[in-house]
Amino acid sequence: MKNTFGSSLALTIFGESHGKAIGAVLDGMAAGVPVDETLLTACMDKRRARGDGLSTARVEADNVQFLSGVFNGRTTGTSIALMIENQNTRSGDYAKTADLLRPGHADYTAYAKYHGYQDARGGGHFSGRITAALVAGGSIVLGALNRAGIDISTHIAKCAGISDTPFALNDPDTLAAQAESLLNKAEGFALLDTSVEEPMKAAIRAAGADGDSVGGILETAILGLPAGAGEPYFDSVESVLSHAAFSIPAVKGIEFGTGFGFADLHGSEANDAFRVNPTGHIVTETNHNAGINGGISNGMPVVFRTAVKPTPSIYKQQDTVDYIAHKNAELSIQGRHDPCIVPRAAIVQTCAAALAIGDLLTQKYGMAWMEDPTHFRKEED
Numbered sequence: 001m002k003n004t005f006g007s008s009l010a011l012t013i014f015g016e017s018h019g020k021a022i023g024a025v026l027d028g029m030a031a032g033v034p035v036d037e038t039l040l041t042a043c044m045d046k047r048r049a050r051g052d053g054l055s056t057a058r059v060e061a062d063n064v065q066f067l068s069g070v071f072n073g074r075t076t077g078t079s080i081a082l083m084i085e086n087q088n089t090r091s092g093d094y095a096k097t098a099d100l101l102r103p104g105h106a107d108y109t110a111y112a113k114y115h116g117y118q119d120a121r122g123g124g125h126f127s128g129r130i131t132a133a134l135v136a137g138g139s140i141v142l143g144a145l146n147r148a149g150i151d152i153s154t155h156i157a158k159c160a161g162i163s164d165t166p167f168a169l170n171d172p173d174t175l176a177a178q179a180e181s182l183l184n185k186a187e188g189f190a191l192l193d194t195s196v197e198e199p200m201k202a203a204i205r206a207a208g209a210d211g212d213s214v215g216g217i218l219e220t221a222i223l224g225l226p227a228g229a230g231e232p233y234f235d236s237v238e239s240v241l242s243h244a245a246f247s248i249p250a251v252k253g254i255e256f257g258t259g260f261g262f263a264d265l266h267g268s269e270a271n272d273a274f275r276v277n278p279t280g281h282i283v284t285e286t287n288h289n290a291g292i293n294g295g296i297s298n299g300m301p302v303v304f305r306t307a308v309k310p311t312p313s314i315y316k317q318q319d320t321v322d323y324i325a326h327k328n329a330e331l332s333i334q335g336r337h338d339p340c341i342v343p344r345a346a347i348v349q350t351c352a353a354a355l356a357i358g359d360l361l362t363q364k365y366g367m368a369w370m371e372d373p374t375h376f377r378k379e380e381d
Contacts, residue, residue: 005247008362011137011355015086016119017127023083024137026069028359029144030367031077035070036143043139046190046347047132053205055338061087064136075140082136086129099324100331104312111323128249128341131348138351141358148361148373150224152353153182154346155190157305159216160203165192167221167303169257170286175301179221190346208339211315215250216342218349219305222357225291226377227282227299229360236295237302240360244352245306250341251349253307257290272300297360308345313337 004012008028015022044062049055062084069080101107106126110118119125142152155178156164168174178192189197207214230237242254262270265288272284284300291300313333322329338344361369368376 006359009359013130013133016125017123017129021083021085022130022133024133026080026137028362029075030370031075033075033144033370035073035140039143040139043135043347047135047344054201055344062132084132099322100329101320101323103318103320135348135351138354142351142354144370145354148369151179152222152350153179154218154220154350155182155192156342157217157219159200159342160214162196162200164196167219169303172301175221176223179223189343204340213311213314214340215308215310217305217307218346220349220353222302225297225302227297229297229364230295232295237292237297240356244356248348248352250309251306252309256304258288308342311338311341
């Protein structure tokens with residue numbers, strides 16, 4: 001099992017949903033980098049369930065404990081180990097259906113890979129609970145990126161069939177204002193148009209009341225990424241971001257910029273014309289390619305969207321298989337589950353993207369972007 005993402009800057013996650021704790025080890029941070037615990041707490045709070053009918057009734061404090069790598073509020077340059085205790089588990093909810101494969105879950109594939117030795121309680125290592133560790137580690141990198149002039153934000157582009165205002169892909173100034181409005185939201189739904197919040201919440205609650213669930217689309221914008229990051233093929237900006245995004249449970253699709261809309265365009269419409277702006281920087285008039293050409297960042301905003309499937313844990317009766325008895329069966333899932341994970345997944349996607357961008361920057365600049373965040377941009381020298 002590979003639990004590590006990244007090469008020059010890497011995060012390893014560990015733990016199971018109903019184990020004693022979950023956590024992560026972050027390697028590759030320079031020494032002396034401030035650790036913004038206020039930002040970390042805010043990120044954890046955005047992912048945290050509230051038991052309000054919009055998320056699971058399993059409510060946890062999600063307090064992050066630093067075991068190593070941070071001293072007096074700054075990184076020491078060694079591995080940053082962090083831990084989050086599991087304090088509200090109800091493993092008995094899963095005992096009666098332990099031999100039944102939950103549709104849409106990893107029960108069968110986990111059994112095929114680990115031959116029954118896996119901890120299946122609450123989904124074990126496959127549970128979305130583990131994303132708390134990803135957010136904790138990713139928020140440290142996110143803070144470092146912010147100091148380097150790179151901002152990442154995610155909003156709910158669509159949920160339960162209800163759409164938010166999209167990011168202004170071709171208007172960097174408007175996009176920056178939109179991103180700023182999301183950064184100022186302390187908690188709640190990450191939306192640009194607040195008028196759709198209550199209808200969206202009502203649709204999620206209605207699905208939950210019916211024993212069902214809904215999915216949606218998340219849209220992420222990365223602002224301030226300098227030109228020249230990424231590689232032409234296997235470590236392209238798209239490849240690395242996609243790797244991180246698909247590591248989030250329930251993400252099933254991704255597109256960058258105009259994405260699948262390119263299929264309906266001519267080259268004359270799809271190409272982004274280059275210009276020199278009043279400050280002497282090279283920019284593009286449009287941004288269909290989402291700030292990426294040939295796998296390498298061009299300095300324009302990077303915008304991507306992911307499709308998040310409905311939560312597979314639903315209370316409706318479903319057909320399945322008893323994999324121990326090897327016979328067909330029916331299943332009514334027990335336990336505490338989200339009728340929609342999209343709102344809580346927004347900060348997970350932001351922190352996953354931060355890890356990806358942090359790794360790409362470390363490959364290009366070494367630790368300079370962390371150690372000297374205001375002067376590391378070689379292409380602007």
